[in-house]
Amino acid sequence: MKSLSTYVFASILSVSGGVSAFDANEVEREFDACLSQDSTTYGMERCANEFHQRWDNLLNQAYRELMTVLDEDGQQKLRDAQRAWIKFRDSEITNMDNIYSHTQGSMYIVVYAGNVMDITKARAMQLNGYLADLR
Numbered sequence: 001m002k003s004l005s006t007y008v009f010a011s012i013l014s015v016s017g018g019v020s021a022f023d024a025n026e027v028e029r030e031f032d033a034c035l036s037q038d039s040t041t042y043g044m045e046r047c048a049n050e051f052h053q054r055w056d057n058l059l060n061q062a063y064r065e066l067m068t069v070l071d072e073d074g075q076q077k078l079r080d081a082q083r084a085w086i087k088f089r090d091s092e093i094t095n096m097d098n099i100y101s102h103t104q105g106s107m108y109i110v111v112y113a114g115n116v117m118d119i120t121k122a123r124a125m126q127l128n129g130y131l132a133d134l135r
Contacts, residue, residue, distance in 0.1 A: 022058050024125055027051070041106045048113035052120055059124035062131050069134050089119050 034047035063082060067075050093116055100112045 022061070022124075022128060024128075027054065027058070041110055044110040045113045048110065048117045052113070052117035055117060055121040055124045059120055059127060062124060062127035066127060066131050066134070069131070085123055089123070092119060 031047060031051045034050065035044055037043070038046070063078070066078055070078060096112055096115055100108050
């Protein structure tokens with residue numbers, strides 16, 4: 001019975017993440033290509049900042065598309081959730097500012113930029129997953 005439940009769980013995961021408005025793997029490949037072009041601290045920070053903006057654009061695109069498929073109640077719930085997420089994001093970035101202000105070494109500039117990008121990436125993928133589930 002364990003193997004059946006494992007199979008069902010894997011099937012659910014593959015359906016919920018299989019169809020998407022954007023290809024996260026392609027964005028990751030492009031990010032890796034950007035990093036490979038300039039492995040200096042400045043280059044890595046530039047890539048993280050550039051792809052943070054890209055993930056933010058994809059997040060906003062998924063949000064807008066979700067708003068077109070949800071009913072009025074669902075739209076309000078998504079709006080409320082997004083506002084709460086923005087507060088979380090801003091608070092987490094303030095927290096990271098504090099943490100990384102106490103570190104030494106230029107690599108932490110890159111770590112910080114990557115972490116900021118990852119917060120937005122995670123939300124973009126989450127919203128995109130919701131959109132895929134509704135289609």
